[in-house]
Amino acid sequence: MAKKAIGPVRRTFTPWEDSTATPFIEFQNVTKRFGDFTAVDNLSLKIYEREFFALLGGSGCGKTTMMRMLAGFETPTEGSILIDGQDMHGVPPYKRPANMMFQSYALFPHMSVEANIAFGLKQDRMSKADIAARVTEMLRLTKLEAFGKRKPHQLSGGQRQRVALARALAKKPKVLLLDEPLGALDRKLREETQFELMNIQEELKTTFLIVTHDQEEAMTVADRIAVMDAGKIMQCATPSEIYETPNSKFVADFIGDINLIEARVVSKSEDGTIMDAPRIGCRIDSSQTTTVSVGDTVWYAMRPEKVRIELGETETPEINQVGAEVWDIAYLGDVSIFHSRVGEAEETSLRSTIANVTRLVERPLTWEDRVTLSWGRDAGVILSK
Amino acid sequence: MSQTQTKPRRSLGAKALIAAPYLWLLVFFLAPFLIVLKISLSEVAVAMPPYVPTFDLASGWSAFVEKLSDLSFENYIWLTEDDLYWKSYISSVVIAGISTFITLLVGYPIAYGMARSPKAWRPTLLMLIILPFWTSFLIRVYAWIGILKNEGLLNQLLLWVGVIDQPLVILNTNTAVYIGIVYSYLPFLVLPLYASLEKLDDSLLEAAEDLGCPSWKAFWKITFPLSIPGMIAGCFLVFIPAVGEFVIPDLLGGSNTLMIGKTLWVEFFSNRDWPVSSAVAVLLLLLLVIPIVLFQNYQQKMQEKQA
Numbered sequence: 001m002a003k004k005a006i007g008p009v010r011r012t013f014t015p016w017e018d019s020t021a022t023p024f025i026e027f028q029n030v031t032k033r034f035g036d037f038t039a040v041d042n043l044s045l046k047i048y049e050r051e052f053f054a055l056l057g058g059s060g061c062g063k064t065t066m067m068r069m070l071a072g073f074e075t076p077t078e079g080s081i082l083i084d085g086q087d088m089h090g091v092p093p094y095k096r097p098a099n100m101m102f103q104s105y106a107l108f109p110h111m112s113v114e115a116n117i118a119f120g121l122k123q124d125r126m127s128k129a130d131i132a133a134r135v136t137e138m139l140r141l142t143k144l145e146a147f148g149k150r151k152p153h154q155l156s157g158g159q160r161q162r163v164a165l166a167r168a169l170a171k172k173p174k175v176l177l178l179d180e181p182l183g184a185l186d187r188k189l190r191e192e193t194q195f196e197l198m199n200i201q202e203e204l205k206t207t208f209l210i211v212t213h214d215q216e217e218a219m220t221v222a223d224r225i226a227v228m229d230a231g232k233i234m235q236c237a238t239p240s241e242i243y244e245t246p247n248s249k250f251v252a253d254f255i256g257d258i259n260l261i262e263a264r265v266v267s268k269s270e271d272g273t274i275m276d277a278p279r280i281g282c283r284i285d286s287s288q289t290t291t292v293s294v295g296d297t298v299w300y301a302m303r304p305e306k307v308r309i310e311l312g313e314t315e316t317p318e319i320n321q322v323g324a325e326v327w328d329i330a331y332l333g334d335v336s337i338f339h340s341r342v343g344e345a346e347e348t349s350l351r352s353t354i355a356n357v358t359r360l361v362e363r364p365l366t367w368e369d370r371v372t373l374s375w376g377r378d379a380g381v382i383l384s385k
Numbered sequence: 386m387s388q389t390q391t392k393p394r395r396s397l398g399a400k401a402l403i404a405a406p407y408l409w410l411l412v413f414f415l416a417p418f419l420i421v422l423k424i425s426l427s428e429v430a431v432a433m434p435p436y437v438p439t440f441d442l443a444s445g446w447s448a449f450v451e452k453l454s455d456l457s458f459e460n461y462i463w464l465t466e467d468d469l470y471w472k473s474y475i476s477s478v479v480i481a482g483i484s485t486f487i488t489l490l491v492g493y494p495i496a497y498g499m500a501r502s503p504k505a506w507r508p509t510l511l512m513l514i515i516l517p518f519w520t521s522f523l524i525r526v527y528a529w530i531g532i533l534k535n536e537g538l539l540n541q542l543l544l545w546v547g548v549i550d551q552p553l554v555i556l557n558t559n560t561a562v563y564i565g566i567v568y569s570y571l572p573f574l575v576l577p578l579y580a581s582l583e584k585l586d587d588s589l590l591e592a593a594e595d596l597g598c599p600s601w602k603a604f605w606k607i608t609f610p611l612s613i614p615g616m617i618a619g620c621f622l623v624f625i626p627a628v629g630e631f632v633i634p635d636l637l638g639g640s641n642t643l644m645i646g647k648t649l650w651v652e653f654f655s656n657r658d659w660p661v662s663s664a665v666a667v668l669l670l671l672l673l674v675i676p677i678v679l680f681q682n683y684q685q686k687m688q689e690k691q692a
Contacts, residue, residue, distance in 0.1 A: 073591055093594045106592035110610050119606075120596030171596065 015048035016224060022085070024049040024207055025070065025175060030079035032065050032231075039065040041231035042079070052201050052208045054222035056215060058254075062231040063211045067177050070209065071100045084174060094123070099173035103180040105164040107152040113163050114139075114148040120171040138166040141200060158189045165197075169204065178210040182217060194220045215255050219243070227251050243303075248385050252301040257337070259307065259350050259380075261300040265292055273382060274319075275300060280342040280350065282322040287377040292384050302380030307352035309338055313370040321374040324350065326367055331356075336363075340371055418670075425663035426456035436660050460664040469648065470665060474672060476643040480559065480634075481627035484566035485574075488623050489616065491567060492574040496615075497608075499575075500582035511579070514572050526565055526636050533561050533637070557639035565633035570626065574619035581615025582608070614687050621680040629669055645669050 015021040023046035032040040040062040047053045055063040068074045069081060072093035081088045083097060099120070107116055117138050121131045139145045142162040152160055161181065168176055181197070182190045198221055201208050212218050218225045219239040226236040227250075235242055235251045246252035249260060263275035263284055272287040275298065284300050292298055313323035324340035327349055335353045342348050350373055354365075365371060395403075427436040438452040464470045499510045517525060532538045533556040540552040555561050585608060593603035631646030638644070645665065652662035 071591075071595055073594075092599070093591070094597045094599050096595075098595075100592070100595045102588050102592055104586065104588050106586065106588040108589060108592075108607060119593070119598070123597035123602075167592075167596070 013050070013223065015051070016046070021048060023047060023082075024051070024084060025209070026082040027066070028080050028082070030066075030069065030076045030081060032062070032069060032074060033077045038231050040069070040076075043231065043233055044079075045226060045233060045236065047207065047209065049207055050205050052198070052221055052223045053210070054218035054225045055209070055211045055228060056213070056218040056225050056254075057228035058213060061228040063228050064179060066228075067100070067179055067209065067211045070175070071098055071177055072096050097174040098177055099168040099171055099175075100177040100179065101164050101168040101181050103183060105152075105160050105184075107160060107163055107167070109152055111151070112148065113144060113150050113152070113155070116152070116163055117167045117170050119167065124171065134170055138170050141169070141203070142166040157184055158193070161185060161193065165200070169200070169206070172204075173206065175207045175209060178208060180212055181210065182214075183212075190217070191220075197221055219255075227254060229254075245381050246301060246383070249299055249301070249383055252299075252381070252383060257304050257351060259302045259304065260383075261302065261350075261380075263298055263300045265290065265294050265296050265298060267294060268292075272377060275382070279348045280322050283319045284380075285319045285377055286380065286382055288382050290382050290384070292382070296384070299383040300380050301383050302375060304337060304351040304353045305335075305355075306375055306379035307350060308374045309340065309352045309354060309365065310372045310374070311365060311369060312372060314372045320377070320379075321372060322350075324371050324373050326365055326369045326371055329363070329365075329367065338365065338371075340373060342373070421663045421666055423456070424659055425460055425661075425667050426458065427660045428455070428457070428459070429658050429660050434659065435657050460660045461668070463661060464664055464668065469643075470645075470668075473643045473645045473648040474668070477628050477630075477645040478672075480562060480642075480644060481566070481624050481630070484563050484570070484627050485620050485624045487563060488567045488571055488574050489620060492571055492578060492619065493612075493616070495571075496575045496578035496582055499579050500585070507583075511576075514575050514579075517572065522569065523632060526569065526632055529561070529565055529568065529637060530556060533564065556637065557642075559638065559642055561637035561639075562634050562642055562644075565637045566623075566627050566630060569633065570623040573622040573626075577618040577622065578612060578615040581612050581618075585611055617680075617683060621676060625673055625676055625680075628673060 025045075025047040027043055027045040029042050029044055030040055031038065031042050043062075043066070045066075055066055057063045065074060069076055070083070070088075072088065072091060075089075088096060108119065111119065114135050117135045118131050121134055126134070135148070136145075139148055142165055144159065144162055144166065147155060147159060147163075152163065155163065161184070165181070178197075182193050185193060194217060197208075201221075208221075210218070210221060219242075222239060224236060224238055225242050227234045227242065229250055234254075235247045237245075242251060242255055246255065246258075252258045252260065261277050261284070262279055263277040266274045266276050266283070268274070268290060270289060272285060273290050275284045275286070277284050277300065286300065290298070314321060322342050324342045326338055327341045328339035330337040330339075333356070335355050338352050338354065339349045340352065342350055352373060423440075424436055427438060429435060430437045438455045440449060440452060495514075499507060499514075502510060530537070534540075535552045535554065535556070537556070539555070540549075543549045544552065555564070589607050589611075590600065590603050593607050594600055598606060629646050630644060631650055634642045634644040634647045635650065638647070646669075649662050649665045649669070652658050652665060656662075
């Protein structure tokens, strides 16, 4: 019910589009080197108040280093970090307005759940009654009321995760940092917890920064995602922008499944671009305008669900349409993914999905069927890098 | 949380494997103990061995039973009558207790420093802790005489530096005994303590700091309480052998250093009273059983907690 009231607000929550908005967290040309290794490379980033922001990337891409610099466990080699307008240089972790939820949870094993949650509050010399009230509130928020007296080793993984969250939130931080928070949970619990995290974030209106390697997790919870690679941000945008209009081959390939087709620009106009894709043996017409010049090689990136697959092969290849042979079928329950071989000389395959809208008794398409693959003018994006 | 578990059935081979150490204990611990116990119930005599009765298998069963009635608790009663023994026991416990505490004060920073040192250094540091074991214990204690005596290395150094103008009398005092015990038993405290400090997750300290706790405070709130099991294990490992220590008080202590190990030695070799010294030994064992049982109970509890 709270969800309904907040729902529309979330959709219009786009402070990053407002050039006058002041960022809440700002990385200014931050570089971090460990010896010869550059973990974060001259990186600038703005995160706004109340935003749920995700740093997404493979291991060693620098995302955890970013978070640890924000928490104060690492000092940037160059550049500066601002939280709420205040330069964090020289501010020790225990004085920063950010609290972190650790990947290992880092619960104090010799303290009860309540004592763990109260730990940060005690450091602030809060009165006993206030601490008790706040602990109770946190236990309620994370649905741990029945477990306050237990020690961490008496809890399940999911419960420990919630204690870690409650402990990090207890001090009402301006920023909550989540380091791979759901990595240790099984899939079902992870999905549930993702929605719980979103609800908690909506309720508290705190800025959340999550570090994750799981793209589904990032796409589910975050308002905006920064995809990182080798210490740089490859793209920073909303989940749908990242998915639908990746700006590079790396991002397109990293997020979800995608067909990457090598093509050469034949002609371009205000109406769109026409490319020649010899590997799949057809022309591609896209509604996208491009800055690349005619004759240049580009990549046309197209999600499998944007590709239609129909039984029966076209005689002559047309624009945005090609004949193929079904080579592999992956049945995933909700959808089936078809790998279809296109062209004779070389093994090039295109992936397409079909949603299994009815119970599948007999496959409408099966191995070695000749099929036609086709797509619309808005199906993909043209990538030049 | 105690759960009743059905014990897994063991094969014959497994039983034999378990039996081997028990058999070893039976032969090499229980049998000698029974002999000492028997001697402690005997009477001193000018003979070889210097006590009666002596059992021999040749005289048959009836003689054995007859001689059994000659055994008495007289020696134990004697121990309660002469206050030398009680004083020795208490003094041993006090000296061992003080030494253990000093060892803890010295050993904790060492173990902590080792656990916080770069990973590459740790094997070397561990090696340095274990290194003294490669030399005879006796020789190492003798070496301390050379250091602590009036014209020894320590006094020479202090006189040369000018801190003192009269040599300090350390050798043959209780201070020398403390130094000897702390030095000799330090590794036994450092090793278990290091083990418990080393496995401490760094992210716990980061979490504490993140929650507003400066690092010196995080030490007392996180590191220290979590190292208590290692501390207790180390303290027992120092305290238990220190109570019965003989070599150190004999070589470094003075004539007024009372320790039960020394008293036992005097009874045995100087007075040649085997029965009384055996009684002292049996009582010493009983005295030490209490901390040992406490220690075992504690370890078991910790293991259950971890499981």
